[in-house]
Amino acid sequence: MDYWTECIEEAFGDAGITATKEQIDNVAGWAEGAHDNYGMAHGYDAIRNPVDTEVKRLKNKMKKMEEQHERRIAGIKRGVITGVAIRRNVNVNSVFIDDDGKVTYET
Numbered sequence: 019m020d021y022w023t024e025c026i027e028e029a030f031g032d033a034g035i036t037a038t039k040e041q042i043d044n045v046a047g048w049a050e051g052a053h054d055n056y057g058m059a060h061g062y063d064a065i066r067n068p069v070d071t072e073v074k075r076l077k078n079k080m081k082k083m084e085e086q087h088e089r090r091i092a093g094i095k096r097g098v099i100t101g102v103a104i105r106r107n108v109n110v111n112s113v114f115i116d117d118d119g120k121v122t123y124e125t
Contacts, residue, residue: 030045
C-alpha cells in the first residue's frame with residue numbers, strides 16, 4: 019500500500035470521515051505533493067547546512083596547510099642539498115634526499 023494513501027485512510031478513520039477510494043487517493047496525492055514542496059515553501063532548500071559549510075572551510079584550511087607544508091619541505095630539501103653540495107664539493111644535481119630523509123650524493 020502507498021504510504022500517503024495509508025496515512026490518509028488512517029487519518030480519516032481517526033476523524034470519523036468516510037470517503038471513496040478515489041477521494042482518498044486524491045487527498046493522498048495532495049498530501050504527497052505538499053510534503054515534496056514543504057522544504058522549498060519554507061526555504062529549507064535555500065538555507066545552507068552549517069555542517070557542509072564547516073566541512074568546506076576545514077577542507078580549504080587543510081589544503082592550505084598541506085601546500086605550506088610542501089613548500090617548507092621543498093625549502094628544507096633545497097637548503098640541505100645546497101649545503102651538502104658546497105661541503106662535499108659536488109654538483110647540486112648530484113645530491114638526493116629520499117622519502118625517509120636520507121641524504122645521498124654522487125661524486
